[in-house]
Amino acid sequence: MPVPYTKLVIEHFKHPHNVGEIKNADVKATEGSPACGDMLTLYLKVDPKTREIKDIKFQSFGCASNIATGSIITDIAKGKKIEDAAKITWKDAADALGGLPPVKVHCSVLAADALHSAVEIYMEKNGLIKEHKPTTKEIIMAKLKHVMNPLTGIDIVKSSLIKDILIKDGIITITVDLPEDHQFAGNIKEEIIERLEYLWDVKKVKVNFSE
């Protein structure tokens, strides 16, 4: 096989599990990646007593790794308690697939994000409403852990690419330690903005490059 995917990725891509729509779902969450244009919708049906995920399905407007990750992450989450499902990470999914090429890691992030969103919405709906906290550097760092450097497949926080974070009057300025003409500069910038601009107290996100 000339494609840079594991056998497992190909298998899940060819015959994805848990595909489709749950008509009377408790939650539906959609995540889209501005970086590659992929989109993934996830449906959850939760047992209100045991809080176990009874049914989980997904739909994908995405590439092979997106479809494969949607397939495996729904496999992993099925039957789990909702609060345990929240702990499943993109890395768990990627590992379960036997790894993904670095440039494709951001697709697995998308499937994990959809799962986390769905869980969050479910928890909010069912009385576990979190209060809106003001956006801090810590919150921003946590969000940026989902932005991948496509060259390495490692997130930009872990790879110490965040040089500076400035929060002032609802405007967040992020300085990324990469040259502006880096192969993935445009891509990383778009992802950062997407991860932060929806926060309730954020008006604008600016991304600067250090070189």
Add this chain to the structure above:
Amino acid sequence: MKVYLDNAASTRVDKRVVDAMIPFFTEKYAVPSSQFAHAYGIEAKDAVDGARTLISKKLGGKFPEEIIFTSGGTESNNLAAIGVAFANAEKGKHLITMQTEHNSVLNPFKRLEKEGFEVTYLPVDKDGIVNIDTLRKSIRDDTTLVSIQYGNHETGTVQNIKDIAKVVKEKGALFHTDAAIAWPYLPIDAYKWGIDLITLSPHKFHGPKGIGILFVKKGTKIEKIMNGGYNEFNLRPGTENVPAIIGAKKAIEIFSQKDVAYIASLKKRLLNDIKTNIKDIEINGSMEHSSPHILNLTFKYVEGEAVSLRLDFEGIAVITGSACYSRNLQASYILMAMGREHEQAHGSIRFSLSKYNTEEEIDYTVQKTEEVIKSLRELSPLGKEDRE
């Protein structure tokens, strides 16, 4: 069944081309520069001159020395852009090109911007066609070079380079066209049309890789961009790739317009049958002004890398303009310049044909494409309302 539909990337080398090349590896391996030293050199020189003469004639040139051999289309485009810009810098430092050019044109121009040149990147319309009036208005007294691609590598859209050349000549600038995709599928007539520089790429029409051609009309002010010896009329140093030059000559010699008509009929069949069998498709590029061998379609609600991989499982080779597939994770800049949405680029597939494809292969491709699109659309959260 194996169906290769990525001929805009590269083509199968014709057996006759390989046969013509082989003696130049094993028997006639001297270089033309040795012409004054020995008979082997003369033999090589004669062979290369023969190639120049033939290619010059086919392009509507007047002199064999107007043909410069390079390492490929990329080098030809670099030589044209950078070589002409610097050689004419005293006259002016303004250059014009188009947003949908190949990277081997765009990136030399970007480099020239860093060197103090000013570059205008002309927009295109929804079919990918540049407006000639806009071009005319963009040419200034200090414009030295206009470079407009003949046929686009991704969509097949063809520019009216005959009229473009006329406008450029009226305004007194030099005109270069990257014809790597279009020629010899479409005609060119260098002197009659007023074209100063032409880039050609023989591996796009069953010739070998590692050889490019730059036609440089006699009298065109251009300087070398690589330093070395005095080969190629002191414009392109380096040992002549004699076997590849002979291969290029052969590919040009045997290229047949009958094949072009055949390829065009395959493209028509492919498009019509896909249109009949698959809903919600869009054509990217002009149908009226188009290379006979390239068809670019968007299949709505599905992603291109997924489509191309699934087709690959069925033995069919195509490529996509999806960001997911690209090396910088950005959607095709060509489709974006044509005003397409990110979503449309996401599901774009390029089919590119050659004389070696058969009707049977096209029918198989249509059938498999229908199956793959249907299966992926069932997975997709989009377009359900439209389809029901």
